Amino acid sequence: MEAGPEKVRSLERDTKSRLDSHPGSTVRTAGLFTDDLILEILSRLPARSVHRFKCVSVPWRDLIADPANRNKLPQTLAGFLYTIISNNACRHHFAGVSGDGAAPFDPSLPYLQPNKDESITQANACNGLLLYSGYKKNNVDPWTEGDFHFMVCNPATGRWVELPPQPQPQEPANRYSRTAGVTIYSSRTGAWSHRDSVIPEKVDLFFSSKCVFVAGTMYLEGINNESVLVGVDMQGKVWKTIYMPCGRRFGTIGASQGCLHYAIASVDDNNKVLVSEIELWCLKDRDSKQLVLKHTANIDKLMSMTGQKHRVVSIHPDCDTIFLVSCGDGTLVSYDMRHQKVGRILNLEKENAQRFLPYVPLLSESLSVADADE
Structure with missing residues (x-):
């Protein structure tokens, strides 16, 4: 225990x-x-x-x-999985932030896509487990029955499991979707179940909304005239909405030190990220609907060092450190919000890096998804 x-x-x-x-x-x-x-x-x-x-x-x-x-022993952040989309193909990469920075595994995970006609996309990461969606490359509609499936993988051990087919959505997938409910897979029963949403607000979710699971609740980014977070528990019974402190401005969410955190950068009138000031907010009480401001930092020094504008992409799971990616030359930078210090700078050598997922190794031989609801 x-x-x-x-x-x-x-x-x-x-x-x-x-x-x-x-x-x-x-x-x-x-x-x-x-x-x-x-x-x-x-x-x-x-x-x-x-x-x-x-x-x-x-x-x-x-x-x-x-x-x-x-x-x-519990492990700390090893690095980030991220995606480069080129010629309609997803290429998976890894940026190490601890140790020698080397990738601890092949980020393409070839054993998940043995057939050349299939492709996989990184969907999420949580407690050392990675969620991938698999689909046929030439499939016009990825939701076609039998062609779209989810896989949970522990890359530290190479173990993985494919989930049974998800119930088909009533409407085709698009950029936005109204929050009507949640579909939950239970590894105990081996089946999917649906729970209707009970939130009174009409919240639109982005199709690629970032999802964070912390303290028994899943949080997703959405919009209802203003930026909001939608939270739902593992049973799909308890729902809540959290209005973000920055209106329609978008930041990034992450699980850190056992709490939900939110980092937001300053923007100009054209909604372009200028990142001279960063705010770090925290949901200290899981039953609360209000974020509390934790740190504010001016990072003009970082901008003068790199000569680039940056966007916030992730939050360290163990401390008040955020990670930013330059908008020009593809560098990943860590910034300690508590001590106001620039940390490690990595050259990704790739532009347009997307969907940064923090990876903390899970060295247990047991695939946790087999033992608990996910």
Whole structure:
């Protein structure tokens, strides 16, 4: 059983207090724990806390860094999957932001598309699992029965499963779709079910709306005269809408530190991203319908360093760091909102990169989708 957020914070505070009050006994205290006990404690903490505890002692650092223990400990952000569309074909790439930056797996995932007539598209990523949609390349209508399907994959282990055919939509897919309900797949029953929407507002969703799953609720971007988020729980029973703080301006959503976060850049009169100021908002209470402003940062320094305009594409899952992509030369930049610092800059060597999905390795041999509703 994993420790709850309050227990985790209490453990971190207690450990830090003990080490700060007795700095000379840090090594002796650390030596009283067996490796198995240390790993058991660390396995219940967030990845950010685990990396902090590397500073306790050299043995703890080596224990945490040991590859043999990786499948027992929570992992941090390894990088981003992103897509380049060229000649009506999707090419999948990976941008590493930790370690040596190398891709931990072949981002094209060839075992998901053994037939040349089939193609796959990255749909979403959550807790180390990737969701792909598969379809025939020459199919004019991708919703044709038998030609469109979903696959869930764990690229760290190479395990994957194809979901049964989804019930056909009543209307053809288009750029916008009215929120009428949600279709849910249960791995326990192996079947799809439909739940009608109970929100009073008429919200239009973009066909490629970004989706984030956090604290038992799925959030999607939509519009109802203003930018809104639609939230629905795993059973499709509890619905809510959250009006965004920036009117019709669009930002990006992400799951970070167990909460929903939203990052938005400043725009000019023509709705073009200028990114001189960034705001980071957070939904601290899962039952609330109001985001709280967390950080504001001016990144003129970043713009002067690169000479490019940028757009926000993602949020770090473990800290208040956002990621931006230049609008010109295709560079990926991290920016620490809390400390107002420019971090790693990666040259993607590709323009028009789209749909950045954060990837945190899941090293367990079990494919989680087989054990819980998704």
